[in-house]
Amino acid sequence: MQGIGEQLLEKGIPVSFSEPMRLHTTLRLGGNADVFVQPESEAQLETALRLIHASGEKLTVIGHGSNLLVRDGGIRGVVLMPRLCTYAFEGDCLIAGAGCMLHTLSEAAAAKGLAGLAFASGIPGTLGGAVFMNAGAYGGEIGDLFVSAVAYTVLGERVTLTKEEMAFSYRKSGLQESGAVLSKVCLQLTPGKEEAIRAEMAELAIKRRDKQPLNFPSAGSTFKRPENAFAAQLIDHCGLRGTWVGGAQVSEKHAGFLLNRSGTSKDFLDLMALVEKTVYEKTGIRLESEVRILGEDE
Numbered sequence: 001m002q003g004i005g006e007q008l009l010e011k012g013i014p015v016s017f018s019e020p021m022r023l024h025t026t027l028r029l030g031g032n033a034d035v036f037v038q039p040e041s042e043a044q045l046e047t048a049l050r051l052i053h054a055s056g057e058k059l060t061v062i063g064h065g066s067n068l069l070v071r072d073g074g075i076r077g078v079v080l081m082p083r084l085c086t087y088a089f090e091g092d093c094l095i096a097g098a099g100c101m102l103h104t105l106s107e108a109a110a111a112k113g114l115a116g117l118a119f120a121s122g123i124p125g126t127l128g129g130a131v132f133m134n135a136g137a138y139g140g141e142i143g144d145l146f147v148s149a150v151a152y153t154v155l156g157e158r159v160t161l162t163k164e165e166m167a168f169s170y171r172k173s174g175l176q177e178s179g180a181v182l183s184k185v186c187l188q189l190t191p192g193k194e195e196a197i198r199a200e201m202a203e204l205a206i207k208r209r210d211k212q213p214l215n216f217p218s219a220g221s222t223f224k225r226p227e228n229a230f231a232a233q234l235i236d237h238c239g240l241r242g243t244w245v246g247g248a249q250v251s252e253k254h255a256g257f258l259l260n261r262s263g264t265s266k267d268f269l270d271l272m273a274l275v276e277k278t279v280y281e282k283t284g285i286r287l288e289s290e291v292r293i294l295g296e297d298e
């Protein structure tokens, strides 16, 4: 019986084997994925999902890996990264492949004189990952713009998802339960002036550069915002700013960012555990990981 990787290759779908996940995560950490597949069209995505389901192999979906920590032992089964990167405008709507990067879409919308996406221009992920996470910044969230999406179930069945079905809330979407794989998303933008949109994007980029440690590998804010508090403030007040575990460090610049300074995923997880424990002991507040943790220990 042929392995799933060979079956996918036979269908002309790009596949690699023992793919280092540190190459596909902004944290630059993680062991290898057994099989790494990058469908480049909806048809390839559908075929890949059907074959993976029939093979019984475990499926893991990733976008740009900007909110992921992959453990040092890597990921068994198949990792699927949809490379659906085309987009078009229909009136004030943007219809884009889930693999499009947010900064590309923000730029394109600005050039069209369509406002709404400036908040997302500095979030270093794909549209698919942003919808899954309901990514947000500076008062905007992707769920605010979402109209509908085309997705595939893990069985490879095509479905249309409405805003109601997505049930967006803080860093949450219905996809986190359903496991559907997004292929295409429709966002509602509003007419604006290119100059004003670009000025807003530039202002937000400066804010990010001033506040965030963008020169070291991270997955952004490691923890979700607890109710009535800010994770970074709690971490700072507990004296953890700058703390190291192995090669992982709480950022000196922004205590909500945990950094990979030359460590392993284990170092990063141990630092997360230390931060969670200390903050709980000193404040009674439990921090919850915003970063999604995948794979196996070494």
Ligand SMILES: Cc1cc2nc3c(=O)[nH]c(=O)nc-3n(C[C@H](O)[C@H](O)[C@H](O)COP(=O)(O)OP(=O)(O)OC[C@H]3O[C@@H](n4cnc5c(N)ncnc54)[C@H](O)[C@@H]3O)c2cc1C
Binding pocket: 026, 060, 061, 062, 063, 064, 065, 066, 067, 068, 082, 098, 099, 122, 123, 124, 125, 126, 127, 128, 129, 130, 131, 132, 133, 134, 135, 136, 137, 175, 180, 181, 182, 183, 212, 214, 218, 219, 220, 221, 292
């Ligand atoms: C420097 C830095 C700054 C950041 N700033 C912000 C910020 O301001 N606001 C914010 O919200 N986040 C921020 N992040 C976190 C991250 O960029 C967002 O969560 C982003 O939306 C993740 O997108 P991604 O494509 O990288 O997804 P990944 O990290 O690859 O995946 C995240 C989740 O999305 C799922 N997913 C990805 N693609 C699909 C798809 N096509 N179909 C179904 N599921 C899919 C994956 O299964 C995974 O569970 C930051 C990260 C970094 C490194």
